[in-house]
Amino acid sequence: MKRVNEYRTHTCGEIRESDINKKVRVSGWFENVRDHGGVKFVDLRDQYGIVQVVVHDEKMLDKVSKESAVCASGIVVKRDEDTINEKLETGTVEILAETFEVLGKVREPLPFEVTLSKDIKEEVRLKYRYLDLRNKTVHENIIIRSKIISFIRNKMESMGFLDIQTPILTSSSPEGARDYIIPSRKHHGKFYALPQAPQIFKQLLMVSGFDKYFQIAPCFRDEDARADRSPGEFYQLDFEMAFATQEDVLSVAEEVLYETFTKFSDKYVSKPPFKRIPFKESMLKYGTDKPDLRNPLEIIDISDMFLETGFAPFKKKTVRAINVKNCASQSKSFFENMLEFATSIGMKGLGYVKVDENMKFLGPIDKFLKDTDRTELIEKAQLEPGCVLFFIADDKEFAPKLAGQIRTELAKRLKLIDENRFEMCFVVDFPMYEVDENTGATVFTHNPFSMPQGGLKALTNKDPLDIIAYQYDIVCNGIELSSGAVRNHDIDIMVKAFEIAGYTEQVLESKFSALYSAFKYGAPPHAGMAPGIDRIVMLITEQENIREVIAFPMNSNAQDLLTGAPCEVTEQQLRDVHIKIR
Structure with a gap:
């Protein structure tokens, strides 16, 4: 003979129209209540979903507060057409409560609304992680x-x-x-x-x-x-x-x-x-050994072009370049913001040239380029009208990483990354x-x-x-x-x-x-x-x-706010393992 569970015949998420006219018992947490003039509608939640429980006798809900663990029993009925909730799998039915029992009281004010916990400060969430984990998304x-x-x-x-x-x-x-x-x-x-x-x-x-x-x-x-x-x-x-x-x-x-x-x-x-990307190729083309291949931008090495340049910031430096198509029409503030980002990561500047419809170069770097340089850059970077070529110059050790950060930032600001892909x-x-x-x-x-x-x-x-x-x-x-x-x-x-x-x-x-x-x-x-x-x-x-x-994660400071770890121990515990605190 199948054993009957004392607390439920169904989970909250499995009540369906096939259960209409059946007497059921469900248990879960009291998530919300709506008062419609003498009739109260309770949202009861467990791991599997939410079901609406209709309570006509208000005394059943005396001293029942949100997030109490409760058990309700009653007959399943179909909801009125105008009250159907299509967002819920149980949204076409409800339970007419015959009993409503509190199994676990909430004895203190909740530190936050469970449904809104992801908007709460992380330190509070982690301290009350057992409540945070009741949030549907978490x-x-x-x-x-x-x-x-x-x-x-x-x-x-x-x-x-x-x-x-x-x-x-x-x-x-x-x-x-x-x-x-x-x-x-x-x-x-x-x-x-x-x-x-x-x-x-x-x-x-x-x-x-x-x-x-x-x-x-x-x-x-x-x-x-x-x-x-x-x-x-x-x-x-x-x-x-x-x-x-x-x-x-x-x-x-x-x-x-x-x-x-x-x-x-x-x-x-x-x-x-x-x-399969060799490490050296990854550092050159992407400026990192963790490349995001959703980003279509690639870095090229043009150091050999500036060994004897008259432009001091490039002379005998490691010089990288990034071609961004259809970027020349960006606003003045875009280039100013990119320069601000470049200086924030330790660069002394961020040079660039724009390519106009006649394949002429525009920008402060252009005056340091010879005609042969322009021809070589057009070929190496595959430049075309509307492109902007950004330059990153620094010591051999730092230039690749800086170029990688500029590549990433350009893609973010220009929304070039396809968020609907996993690129391995x-x-x-x-x-x-x-x-x-x-x-x-x-x-x-x-x-x-x-x-x-x-x-x-x-x-x-x-x-x-x-x-x-x-x-x-x-x-x-x-x-x-x-x-x-x-x-x-x-x-x-x-x-x-x-x-x-x-x-x-x-x-x-x-x-x-x-x-x-x-x-x-x-x-x-x-x-x-x-x-x-x-x-x-x-x-x-x-x-x-x-x-x-x-x-149950630790916070960013390696503390478990829920259990208080790391914590002090007794003198006897220290003696047992032959430890003395200096």
Whole structure:
């Protein structure tokens, strides 16, 4: 015999005309009430929707306030034609209340109207997050997140990946972001760390003979917040494959991400194969290693034209140019505002020339150009009447990034970005090493465990700054979704790679003892990546801040206003783990 639920026969969102004349019981939250002269109409809400409950006996609603948890029972009837609400799936019916019971009272004034919570100051929303999550939009974000994770998990399993959990308590890493460290009670003066990623363990799983691993992995980094980065913790689709190349990994990522985005969004999604853009090309054409391909503007390098120019700001500088079609007719204020933006990001100015209908150049930069320069610019930038060519000049290090910011700002102001698209690409061939700005030392650019292209021969014979790694990012609409790499599984190559970055073999063996030891016992070639779940959900739900798609996020200052974390602990707790506050 089917058990009858004490609180409901139906959810609020499933009452339909097929239920007319049935006696039903529903439970939810008291969202709103309208008084029509002796008859009151109550909107009752649960996770599944809203149903209207008609109350003729006003005593039923004595001391019932908004957001109380209530249970109502009665007969389902069809609404009058003039009261039908087409915005609700239950909008053609209502329940004539026979009973109305308060299950959970609201005992204090609400800090905000639940339906308006997204307009409230974030600090207040996070302090009362359980109320904020009742807001339909916020609530739906978390439901979609759950469905996306479920879809991804099923997809990975269908592709032969095993869902394997890796440790949360692990050892501190000398590379990457700051660790969250945890003092050990049993081991005086020693500490665990929360994993910045399951990197070591997933590589060890490949050595252990598992062919394809994945998990929806929690990661912990003591980093500052950004709009697309939550402080403290985040989740990623972490996966690794044995006996696999870079293309094997990119193919899996394409399939999973394409199907996920098309499943949960009506927008256009790039079809596989996604574009592969080498790092150098990305920095030149887009001024960033996170290119937004919805932006049609591209950057060109014209530095060679101004090696001996009489125009001092361009002489022996790195000079980039951006051609914007049909821009010459823009108002004077447009160019003034672009100049103001340029100076705000550290540029000394923003030169440009307009191209008129006779292909003549107009603007202050024109007087520094020779006829041969004009001819070359027309060809290089593919100029035509109505174009404006913007110039960005600075040192080799800064010019590409400044040009990238100007490219983005021009597209925003001119509304060139198609908001109805998800444009995916892979940025590949990242440099293995870079020079540390503060120390001048050669350091790893990204993951220190990546395989250098050319292997030991490249590490031995090439300038470290010319060595390219099998490292790759996946980028969507200018947001990095994931980093990944073909892993360095060879001890000799690893020792040399770390030596270039200033680590002795003894340090490598000490700090990464598990991998160092495991790779002596027949490690297979392996590769992987880890797309960020939070960012995927943020893009699909079209939220501007990542905290909108996390159930209980910290604020931008890495505080949990709901539970009061981080908080002080007792002297005894400190003694237990041998800690003294300085």
